[in-house]
Amino acid sequence: xxxxxxxxxxxxxxxxxxxxxxxxxxxxxxxxxxxxxxxxxxxxxxxxxxxxxxxxxxxxxxxxxxxxxxxxxxxxxxxxxxxxxxxxxxxxxxxxxxxxxxxxxxxxxx
Amino acid sequence: xxxxxxxxxxxxxxxxxxxxxxxxxxxxxxxxxxxxxxxxxxxxxxxxxxxxxxxxxxxxxxxxxxxxxxxxxxxxxxxxxxxxxxxxxxxxxxxxxxxxxxxxxxxxxxxxx
Numbered sequence: 001x002x003x004x005x006x007x008x009x010x011x012x013x014x015x016x017x018x019x020x021x022x023x024x025x026x027x028x029x030x031x032x033x034x035x036x037x038x039x040x041x042x043x044x045x046x047x048x049x050x051x052x053x054x055x056x057x058x059x060x061x062x063x064x065x066x067x068x069x070x071x072x073x074x075x076x077x078x079x080x081x082x083x084x085x086x087x088x089x090x091x092x093x094x095x096x097x098x099x100x101x102x103x104x105x106x107x108x109x110x
Numbered sequence: 111x112x113x114x115x116x117x118x119x120x121x122x123x124x125x126x127x128x129x130x131x132x133x134x135x136x137x138x139x140x141x142x143x144x145x146x147x148x149x150x151x152x153x154x155x156x157x158x159x160x161x162x163x164x165x166x167x168x169x170x171x172x173x174x175x176x177x178x179x180x181x182x183x184x185x186x187x188x189x190x191x192x193x194x195x196x197x198x199x200x201x202x203x204x205x206x207x208x209x210x211x212x213x214x215x216x217x218x219x220x221x222x223x
Contacts, residue, residue: 008150036212043200043214044153087152089212096141096160097168098204098212102152 001026004090006101014109017078021104023088024070033064033071034089038103044087047073078108112136116201116215123191123222131186131218133201141204142184143212144168144176146197153200159184191222 006023013019025033033050048055050062050071061074075082088101114135123129135142140161145153145168155168159178173195175187184203188195201215 004152006152041198041217043216044212045214046211097155097158097166098143099155099169100145100153102150 003027003099004088004101006088006104008102008104010105010107012107012109013078015078015080017108018074018076019078019106020072020074021086021088021106022070022072023101024068025088025090026069027090027092028066028069029092030069030090032091033062034091034098035060035062035071035073036087036089036100038085038087040084044100047086075106078106080108080110082106083108114201114203114213114215116199116218118218119216120219121221123188123220125192125222127191127222128187128189129191129220130188131199131201131220132183133185133215134183135201135203135213136182137203137205137213138181139203139205139213140181142178143202143204144174144184144186145200145202146170146195147200147217148197156186156199188220191220193222196220196222 035047036044037047038044054063059076085103087103091098117132143158144156157176159165162181199218202212
């Protein structure tokens with residue numbers, strides 16, 4: 001079983017839609033969780049960290065479910081500019097080694 | 111604001127040739143990383159260096175060597191390139207050991223013929 005698994009998509013949604021991605025992880029010792037965004041042929045960039053209590057940043061909401069070992073990302077009121085690949089990233093207690101999921105591709109259509 | 115700088119950005123090699131990818135960061139980060147990304151796939155960790163003077167293998171270290179030259183620089187060497195090493199290589203650095211954002215370079219696109 002892969003350490004981090006994501007539905008690769010692609011997700012195609014109209015502007016204004018709400019879309020959600022999940023990411024499951026296999027190692028219960030995982031401590032830190034992140035969502036990164038990667039535009040085509042560019043380097044990944046941090047979108048948001050995921051905290052135990054859940055957190056929100058504008059139209060983006062991230063949640064962590066330790067019991068079921070998954071994190072989620074919800075995007076409300078999708079914009080064309082949200083089209084990208086969303087990468088789930090997990091680190092263990094030491095924090096040094098980060099493992100990436102394969103990414104979920106999102107296309108927002110006009 | 112340089113951040114993480116990788117060179118070269120593009121390289122074409124023949125099978126069996128060697129080369130070194132250079133990476134430097136100016137953010138005084140302790141941890142540095144080399145990832146590879148193949149089409150339609152996520153990033154796979156090749157090697158990382160949690161601090162100056164230490165290096166550790168990641169998921170896919172075979173065929174690569176690394177050197178943490180000093181706190182700023184972390185190089186990746188292909189001793190005998192193979193077509194399977196055709197990929198986009200990303201260098202990254204991170205400040206905090208537990209939390210903290212990974213900062214990536216722009217990537218180095220390597221083709222091995």
